[in-house]
Structures are given as C-alpha cells and as structure tokens.
Amino acid sequence: MSASQGPDYDRLFAKGTPAATPRFTGFPKYNFVGGHNDPTRIPVAALAEAAAAAITREGAQLALYNMGQGPLGHTGMRDLVADKLKRHRGVEITRDDVLITSGSLQGLDLVNDLLLEPGDTVLFEELSYGGAISRVKKRGVTVVPVALDQDGMRMDALADALAALKAKGVTPKYIYTIPTIQNPTGSILPLDRRHRMLELAREYGVPIFEDECYADLIWAGMSTTPPAIYALDPAQVIHIGSFSKTLAPALRAAYAVAPWPVLSRLVSLKTDGGTGSVEQMLVAEYFGKHFDSHVNALTGVLNEKLATMVEAVEREFGAAAELFVPKGGIFLWLRLPPEVDVTKLVQPAAKRGIQFNPGPEWAVDPASAKSQLRLCFALPSKEEIKAGVAEFARVCFEETGIPKQSGNVANRPG
Amino acid sequence: MSASQGPDYDRLFAKGTPAATPRFTGFPKYNFVGGHNDPTRIPVAALAEAAAAAITREGAQLALYNMGQGPLGHTGMRDLVADKLKRHRGVEITRDDVLITSGSLQGLDLVNDLLLEPGDTVLFEELSYGGAISRVKKRGVTVVPVALDQDGMRMDALADALAALKAKGVTPKYIYTIPTIQNPTGSILPLDRRHRMLELAREYGVPIFEDECYADLIWAGMSTTPPAIYALDPAQVIHIGSFSKTLAPALRAAYAVAPWPVLSRLVSLKTDGGTGSVEQMLVAEYFGKHFDSHVNALTGVLNEKLATMVEAVEREFGAAAELFVPKGGIFLWLRLPPEVDVTKLVQPAAKRGIQFNPGPEWAVDPASAKSQLRLCFALPSKEEIKAGVAEFARVCFEETGIPKQSGNVANRPG
Numbered sequence: 001m002s003a004s005q006g007p008d009y010d011r012l013f014a015k016g017t018p019a020a021t022p023r024f025t026g027f028p029k030y031n032f033v034g035g036h037n038d039p040t041r042i043p044v045a046a047l048a049e050a051a052a053a054a055i056t057r058e059g060a061q062l063a064l065y066n067m068g069q070g071p072l073g074h075t076g077m078r079d080l081v082a083d084k085l086k087r088h089r090g091v092e093i094t095r096d097d098v099l100i101t102s103g104s105l106q107g108l109d110l111v112n113d114l115l116l117e118p119g120d121t122v123l124f125e126e127l128s129y130g131g132a133i134s135r136v137k138k139r140g141v142t143v144v145p146v147a148l149d150q151d152g153m154r155m156d157a158l159a160d161a162l163a164a165l166k167a168k169g170v171t172p173k174y175i176y177t178i179p180t181i182q183n184p185t186g187s188i189l190p191l192d193r194r195h196r197m198l199e200l201a202r203e204y205g206v207p208i209f210e211d212e213c214y215a216d217l218i219w220a221g222m223s224t225t226p227p228a229i230y231a232l233d234p235a236q237v238i239h240i241g242s243f244s245k246t247l248a249p250a251l252r253a254a255y256a257v258a259p260w261p262v263l264s265r266l267v268s269l270k271t272d273g274g275t276g277s278v279e280q281m282l283v284a285e286y287f288g289k290h291f292d293s294h295v296n297a298l299t300g301v302l303n304e305k306l307a308t309m310v311e312a313v314e315r316e317f318g319a320a321a322e323l324f325v326p327k328g329g330i331f332l333w334l335r336l337p338p339e340v341d342v343t344k345l346v347q348p349a350a351k352r353g354i355q356f357n358p359g360p361e362w363a364v365d366p367a368s369a370k371s372q373l374r375l376c377f378a379l380p381s382k383e384e385i386k387a388g389v390a391e392f393a394r395v396c397f398e399e400t401g402i403p404k405q406s407g408n409v410a411n412r413p414g
Numbered sequence: 415m416s417a418s419q420g421p422d423y424d425r426l427f428a429k430g431t432p433a434a435t436p437r438f439t440g441f442p443k444y445n446f447v448g449g450h451n452d453p454t455r456i457p458v459a460a461l462a463e464a465a466a467a468a469i470t471r472e473g474a475q476l477a478l479y480n481m482g483q484g485p486l487g488h489t490g491m492r493d494l495v496a497d498k499l500k501r502h503r504g505v506e507i508t509r510d511d512v513l514i515t516s517g518s519l520q521g522l523d524l525v526n527d528l529l530l531e532p533g534d535t536v537l538f539e540e541l542s543y544g545g546a547i548s549r550v551k552k553r554g555v556t557v558v559p560v561a562l563d564q565d566g567m568r569m570d571a572l573a574d575a576l577a578a579l580k581a582k583g584v585t586p587k588y589i590y591t592i593p594t595i596q597n598p599t600g601s602i603l604p605l606d607r608r609h610r611m612l613e614l615a616r617e618y619g620v621p622i623f624e625d626e627c628y629a630d631l632i633w634a635g636m637s638t639t640p641p642a643i644y645a646l647d648p649a650q651v652i653h654i655g656s657f658s659k660t661l662a663p664a665l666r667a668a669y670a671v672a673p674w675p676v677l678s679r680l681v682s683l684k685t686d687g688g689t690g691s692v693e694q695m696l697v698a699e700y701f702g703k704h705f706d707s708h709v710n711a712l713t714g715v716l717n718e719k720l721a722t723m724v725e726a727v728e729r730e731f732g733a734a735a736e737l738f739v740p741k742g743g744i745f746l747w748l749r750l751p752p753e754v755d756v757t758k759l760v761q762p763a764a765k766r767g768i769q770f771n772p773g774p775e776w777a778v779d780p781a782s783a784k785s786q787l788r789l790c791f792a793l794p795s796k797e798e799i800k801a802g803v804a805e806f807a808r809v810c811f812e813e814t815g816i817p818k819q820s821g822n823v824a825n826r827p828g
Contacts, residue, residue: 004612006649007619009675012587014531020678023510024484037477044473051465051692059458062662063451063793070438096437102516102666103687117428131685173426198418205421235420248476250691252516261423264434271549273517276690277664278465379477 029353030388035249035330036379038305041298042248047286054281066274071267073100073255074277076284081241081255084291088216090227091239097257099266102275104213104254107240108135110266111209111256115173116141123161123175123206125153127333127369129183130361132176132211144172145364150324152182152189155196162204174209174238175201180225181214184333184362184374186326188218191226198233207262212241216295218328219303235259243283245330246295252276253283302330308382309375309389316393320403330378335359336371340400343370349395354388443767444802449663449744450793452719455712456662461700468695480688485681487514487669487689490698495655495669498705502630504641505653511671513680516689518627518668521654522549524680525623525670529587530555536623537575537589539567541747541783543597543625544775546590558586559778564738566596566603569610576618588623588652589615594639595628598747598776598788600740602632605640612647621676626655630709632742633717649673657697659744660709666690667697716744722796723789723803730807734817744792749773750785754814757784763809768802 061067069075078095085091101107108131116122118140124133126145136143144165147157158175165172175197179189189197201208210229216222230239242254252275256266287294306325309332313321317336324333336342342358349356359372377385393403397411404411475481483489492509499505515521522545530536532554538547540559550557558579561571572589579586589611593603603611615622624643630636644653656668666689670680701708720739723746727735731750738747750756756772763770773786791799807817811825818825 004616004647004649006647006673007615007621009621009673012529012585012621013679014527014529017528017679018682020675021485021681022678024486026484027478027482034479036479039474039477042474042477044470047473047476048466048469051469051696052462055462055465056458059461060453060456062461062664063453063456064441065448065450065663067664068441070440071435072438102690105685105687109685113428114431115426115428135685171426201421202418207421207423207426233418233420235418244687249479250476250481250688252687252690259420259423261434264436265427265431267435268432271519271545273519273658273666274664276516276666276693278696279690279692282465282692 028350028355030355030384030391031379032354032356032375032377032388034376034379035245036376037245037248037330038298038301038378041301043286043290043294046290047282050285051278051282054285055278058281062277067277071270071274072096072098073275074280074284076288077253077280078255080284080287080291081257084216085228085241085257088222089212090231091257092231093257097260097263099256099263099270100275100280101240101254101256101270102252102272103244104211104240104242105131106270107254107256108132110269111174111238111240112136112139113269114262114265121165121170121172123158123172124364125177125182126365127184127363128176129178129211130357133362133364143364148182148185148187150187152179152187152193153177153197155193155200158197158200162200162206166204171204172206174207176209176211177229178211178213179229180212181217181326181329183214183329184331184357185324186329186331186333188225188327194226194229194232197229198236201236202233208237210237210239212239214245214329215241216246217299217302217330219299220327222292222295230257238262243287246298247283247287251279251283253279299328302378305377305382305385306332308385309377312386312389313375316390316406317403318405331374331376333372333374336373336396337402338371340371340396340402342373345396345399348399349392352391352395354392354395356392442764442769444769444798444805445793446768446770446789446791446802448790448793449659450790451659451662451744452712452715452792455715457700457704457708460704461696464699465692465696468699469692472695476691481691485684485688486510486512488691488694488698490702491667491694492669494698494701494705495671498630499642499655499671502636503626504645505671506645507671511674511677513670513677513684514689514694515654515668515670515684516666516686517658518625518654518656519545520684521668521670522546524683525588525652525654526550526553527683528676528679535579535584535586537572537586538778539591539596540779541598541777542590543592544771546625547776547778557778562596562599562601564601566593566601566607567591567611569607569614572611572614576614576620580618585618586620588621590623590625591643592625592627593643594626595631595740595743597628597743598745598771599738600743600745600747602639602741608640608643608646611643612650615650616647622651624651624653626653628659628743629655630660631713631716631744633713634741636706636709644671652676657701660712661697661701665693665697667693713742716792719791719796719799720746722799723791726800726803727789730804730820731810731817732819745788745790747786747788750787750810751816752785754785754810754816756787759810759813762813763806766805766809768806768809770806
C-alpha cells in the first residue's frame with residue numbers, strides 16, 4: 001500500500017489548538033503593523049563586516065552549545081547589555097545578571113512559565129502590547145487593567161486595584177508595565193511614579209515586570225528618560241529588553257535581567273538549546289562599537305517619519321482623530337469618534353492594501369478601545385505613509401461617514 | 415525607601431517550577447555529553463565569507479520580521495531543506511512544505527503543543543532521546559516503550575503495543591521514532607520495517623513523528639540509507655531534522671515537514687516572532703554550496719573518533735562493556751554488567767572531570783537502563799577520548815569493582 005490520506009488529525013489535535021495560519025502572500029502595500037524597522041537604516045556593509053570579523057575570531061566555538069559559554073548566552077552580548085543598561089538606564093549589573101533570549105517574546109513566555117497558573121491574576125496597563133495580553137489570557141489568567149494617562153500608568157489607579165484585589169484575598173503575580181515608550185500610547189513614566197510603583201509593589205509583595213522593548217528609541221535622546229524601574233530596586237523587578245527594535249526584528253536578540261533566584265529558574269525553563277549564537281556574536285560585534293551612533297541616527301529618521309504620519313493623519317482625519325503623539329518608538333496611537341468600530345474597518349482596509357492594529361487587540365478590555373487603533377511608521381516610506389493614511393481615511397469615510405472632511409475637501413460618498 | 419529584599423518569589427512561582435540552574439562553571443575536562451561537534455571541523459573562513467555575502471545581498475530585509483518572507487522562514491533556507499531531503503532522503507517537497515524552527519527542540523515542543531494533553535499516550539522506542547522523553551513526561555503524558563533490536567524499533571513489539579492500547583480504548587497521539595541513527599543505539603531502521611510501521615500507523619490511525627536529527631551523518635554515506643518514513647507516505651508522518659549536528663549546535667537551524675493541516679497549525683503555535691534570520695541566511699548560503707562535501711568530510715572525522723572511542727572502551731573495559739557500535743552520528747551506547755548502577759558513577763566521575771549520559775535518562779523505563787550509558791565523541795580530541803575513557807574505567811572500578819582488568823593489567827584497589 002502506498003501514500004494514504006493520513007490520520008484524522010482534527011480528532012488528534014489538543015483542545016484549544018489555534019486555527020491554521022493561512023499561506024503567506026506577502027505584506028500589504030500599506031503595512032502599518034508590527035515591529036518592523038526601516039530597511040534603509042540597516043547598516044548592511046557594517047553588519048557584513050561585523051559578522052565576518054566575529055565568525056573569524058570566535059567561529060570555532062560554534063561547535064559547542066552556547067559556544068561553551070553557558071546557558072545565559074554569549075559573554076560579549078551579555079557585556080553589551082550590561083554596558084548599555086548602565087550607560088542609558090541607570091542599571092548596575094554584570095554579564096552574570098543577564099539572560100539572552102530569542103526575542104523579548106521568549107522573555108514574556110519564560111516569565112509567564114515561571115509565575116503563572118490558570119486562575120492567577122496580573123495587572124496590566126489598560127492599553128498594552130497585544131502579544132503580552134493574549135499570551136496571559138491564553139493561560140487562563142485574569143488581567144486587571146490599570147488606567148493610563150499621558151504619563152503612563154496612574155498610581156492612584158494602581159493603588160486602588162491592589163487594594164481591591166487584597167480585599168478579595170488575591171495577590172497578583174506581577175504588575176506588567178511598559179514604562180518607557182508605553183505600547184501603544186508612547187508615554188514615558190515619570191520618576192516619581194516609578195518610585196511610587198515600587199512602594200506599592202513592596203507594600204503588596206508583588207513583582208514588577210518591566211518591559212523596556214522600545215526604551216532606546218527616544219526623540220529627546222536615550223539618556224533623557226528616568227532610569228529603568230529595575231535600577232531603582234533590583235530585587236523587586238524582572239526587566240526585559242531587546243535589540244530587535246534598535247537593530248532589526250529578524251534578528252532574535254533580546255534579554256532578561258532579574259534577581260538570581262528568578263533568573264536561575266528562567267534559565268531552567270529555557271529548554272531551547274540556547275539562543276542562536278551567530279546573531280549574538282553579530283549584535284555584540286556591531287553594537288559593541290556603534291550602539292549610540294546607530295540608535296541616535298535611527299531615532300532621527302523615525303522621528304521624521306512620525307512627523308510625516310502625524311501630518312498625514314491630521315490632514316486626512318482632521319478633528320475626527322485624537323492623537324497620542326509618542327515620545328519615541330515606532331507607532332502612533334489614535335482615537336476616532338465613538339461611533340467608529342475599527343474592527344469593522346479591518347477587512348475593507350485590507351482590500352485596499354492597508355493593515356493596521358485595531359485598538360481592541362491592544363486593550364485589556366477590548367470593548368474599551370473599539371474606536372482606537374495603532375499605526376506603525378518605521379517600515380513604510382514617507383510617501384507610503386502619506387498615501388496609506390489618505391487611503392485609510394477614504395476607507396473609514398466609506399464605511400462610517402467619518403472623517404467628514406480630508407484636507408480642505410469635504411468627503412462625499414464615492 | 416531604597417532597594418529592598420524583593421517579594422517572596424518562592425511563594426509566587428507556579429507549581430512544578432524546576433530547580434534553579436547553578437552558575438555555569440565551564441565544561442568538564444572530559445565532556446562526553448551533548449550534541450556538541452568538533453571545533454576543528456567548523457569551516458570558519460568559509461562561514462565568515464558566507465555570512466558577509468548573504469548579509470551584503472539580503473541584509474536590508476532584516477528590518478522586516480522573517481525578512482518579509484513569512485512565518486515558515488527564509489526561502490533560501492527552506493529551499494536548502496527541500497533540496498537536501500530530495501537528494502538524500504527520498505522526499506519530494508517544496509519550500510512551502512517546510513517550517514524552519516529554532517533547533518529541533520522547538521520542533522518537538524511545537525508538535526507536542528499541537529497534539530498532547532495531560533493523560534494522552536504516545537509510543538517511543540524503549541531507549542530514546544532523553545530530551546524528548548522528559549518533555550513528554552513533563553506534560554503528564556504516558557509514554558509506552560516499544561522494544562528495540564540492532565535494527566531499531568521492532569515491528570512485532572509495535573503491533574503488540576498498538577493492539578494492547580486499542581483493547582484499552584486508547585488511541586496514541588503519535589509513534590515517535592528516530593529511525594536513521596537511532597538515539598542512543600545508532601541503528602538504521604530497514605526499509606521493510608519502515609513500510610510495516612506505516613501499515614500499522616494507518617491501521618490504527620496514529621501519526622508517525624519521525625526525528626531525523628542525525629540522519630545526515632552516516633558512515634556509509636548519506637544516500638545509502640532507506641528513504642525517510644515521510645517519503646513513503648507524507649500524509650501519515652510529521653518529520654523533523656536539523657543542521658545543528660552537521661554544521662554547529664550553537665546555530666539554531668532546524669526544520670519540520672508535515673502535511674499542511676499540521677504544518678499550518680505548527681506555524682500558529684510558533685509565536686516566537688520567527689527563527690533568527692541571520693543564522694538561516696548563513697546556513698542557506700554555506701550549505702547551499704557545500705553541504706555534501708562538508709558532511710562527507712565531517713563524517714569521516716567522526717568515524718575516526720568513534721574508532722578511537724571503541725578501541726578505548728574495549729581496551730579499558732574489556733568484556734565488561736557491551737557496545738552498540740553506531741552506523742553514524744556522534745555517540746556510542748554501551749551496557750555494563752547488571753551489578754553496575756551508572757547513576758552512582760555520575761558524581762565520582764564528575765569529580766575526576768568526566769561527564770557522561772546515564773542510561774536511565776535515555777530510557778522510557780529508567781530502571782531498565784540502570785547499567786547503560788551514552789558517550790559522545792564529536793567534541794573531545796582523540797587524546798581526550800583515550801584519556802577520558804581510561805579515567806572513567808578507573809572511576810568505575812573504584813566504585814563497583816568493574817572492570818576487573820584494563821588493557822592487559824588487572825585493576826587493583828588504589
């Protein structure tokens with residue numbers, strides 16, 4: 001007997017198996033989603049040179065898992081992290097306090113593996129990174145939203161939430177925060193709030209899970225922000241960060257920093273045979289020499305693209321869009337009038353080659369962000385930003401009657 | 415208030431959190447464990463050149479997740495896999511049937527995520543890869559051992575196991591097999607058994623999970639082995655393989671091939687932001703030109719090291735060791751007399767700088783392999799192999815009185 005139809009896989013799949021991923025058919029024309037970077041800002045020649053130099057010097061050690069340098073990762077890469085965090089984030093650590101991870105998504109997974117069980121509770125900013133929200137909810141964990149304002153998480157709201165949970169006998173497993181370029185609102189948490197968050201965390205015995213994925217991309221310069229929360233009380237904080245956003249997301253080069261009782265168990269849970277060493281060698285080699293200059297130049301370009309996007313949104317949407325202009329990063333958050341349900345724009349926009357992040361996916365309570373959305377601006381060119389936002393405004397008008405006017409011209413049914 | 419003692423993490427950890435990993439203190443002097451390769455066989459100059467060439471050509475696309483080539487992975491890397499499997503494993507596929515994974519460990523995790531729930535049952539060869547056994551058991555899944563002989567899994571034993579499970583109303587979720595260089599016994603499953611395994615799999619509606627991690631490292635040459643089981647009935651088989659063993663384990667470059675209803679869901683479960691693209695570019699570039707010549711040369715070196723190890727074990731252990739001389743790969747499995755409990759040798763050996771894989775970790779029923787062990791020979795030099803095996807025989811004699819003689823000399827209490 002030869003080839004068969006195979007077993008009845010549908011019957012064999014575990015409960016809760018996600019839907020099949022459709023065949024990839026390329027990016028949309030106007031790609032306003034995801035943590036992509038600007039292809040014109042990849043330092044191709046310098047990376048080629050750095051890769052060749054690092055492999056020539058250290059390549060023989062690739063024969064050993066983790067290059068024989070242990071499960072925390074490549075020593076040069078960990079030195080890079082320690083140096084960067086010291087110079088820009090006020091953090092005093094050595095390479096022995098750093099675990100290299102395959103992207104900060106793996107950092108999220110490892111911390112969740114360590115701390116979360118179904119039925120647990122965590123605290124999130126009411127708007128937060130969609131991938132972090134979905135990961136936690138998938139585990140059967142309750143996510144309690146904490147209100148944000150233009151400066152990030154509100155400490156009165158955090159105090160209230162912790163007190164309310166305590167009254168119910170619940171100790172949350174962590175407070176997840178993106179304090180420095182909040183995702184999606186782009187704010188920077190002021191120093192006094194960082195101290196207050198730590199006070200509350202200590203009072204309630206709750207770790208802070210600090211995600212500084214975008215903290216190096218600051219319009220005013222990396223070192224103008226308050227120190228990382230980790231820097232203010234290392235024992236209280238699990239800190240993660242990444243080079244995906246400052247160098248390239250196709251490189252999986254991120255890190256976790258935490259007290260050793262935590263870090264040593266994240267290592268135990270990281271059963272992947274190590275994070276790819278060539279990427280670590282490459283990041284260590286290139287950013288070991290060029291981190292500040294690269295990031296400063298990239299930030300300048302990103303800030304210009306943001307300006308282009310803000311102008312385009314203001315021109316095309318006018319008063320219909322309330323903008324949360326970010327202090328750094330790669331995305332713009334905006335709110336449309338409450339009669340707009342952005343989830344209903346997804347398909348019509350896709351048909352016109354536009355992809356955006358609907359607000360409900362970035363909200364602990366999806367319904368609360370029904371009229372909000374995120375537009376990423378690092379990947380598209382300025383021309384694509386202008387044309388894509390204009391096209392998106394047309395789609396929005398056709399579907400909802402909003403915006404009533406783009407530029408100086410009243411929109412009319414087509 | 416400043417830095418604190420932190421929260422009571424022990425109370426916050428999820429149930430079943432593994433023990434802390436101790437600080438890494440370097441490899442032992444005689445390292446006979448793990449999938450390390452021979453550092454002298456890493457083609458450092460050619461890899462440096464390949465990395466530079468690939469980055470120069472494609473580097474700008476690193477700005478996009480998965481280089482904009484979709485979640486299956488780098489197209490060049492997937493072409494490499496399809497070409498290799500066609501030329502050496504009898505598999506007819508295209509790049510669209512291949513998912514690149516961050517090591518074959520991720521392949522194991524994804525397939526287990528897709529198919530396994532606590533209480534499920536799977537079938538394994540009675541001796542198998544320790545990391546595969548532990549992963550499944552950790553999920554609360556029952557592992558049923560199937561007897562092996564010198565040609566791999568015994569089909570009479572498989573038929574009996576499937577019938578016995580059916581009588582209990584149990585449909586196993588898969589038959590996990592390492593047919594080509596079985597880990598740890600180094601056998602190659604003959605073609606007639608491959609066909610028979612498929613017949614049984616079809617009869618009972620059970621997928622075959624084929625792990626061909628070592629299938630390229632064959633003393634007699636890559637193309638002398640029977641085709642992959644996947645090649646004989648693609649709908650019935652989930653196939654994984656790796657370049658970690660043929661190039662370098664610090665590179666995380668492996669793959670899964672499966673029917674689309676399965677593969678498309680493995681993609682959905684792979685929420686890691688993609689496997690590192692630089693490593694994929696590098697493997698595609700270097701192995702796209704040099705796969706056969708590299709593997710043939712490496713295999714020659716490994717076979718010589720095996721000969722050195724076999725000689726050393728025979729010289730030092732004499733009749734006390736029964737050897738399973740492998741047909742390829744990087745490890746030698748051996749059985750000591752039943753009065754030897756190898757788990758009691760671990761600490762004394764470690765004190766003398768020797769690390770080996772105790773048989774119980776490579777057995778579905780640990781007690782069944784109490785006197786067996788695995789020695790890996792790719793990493794150590796021939797001198798280290800000779801000296802390390804001699805030292806290990808001394809440790810074994812001191813702890814157990816076995817072997818009574820090493821070389822022509824009777825062992826005496828020291």
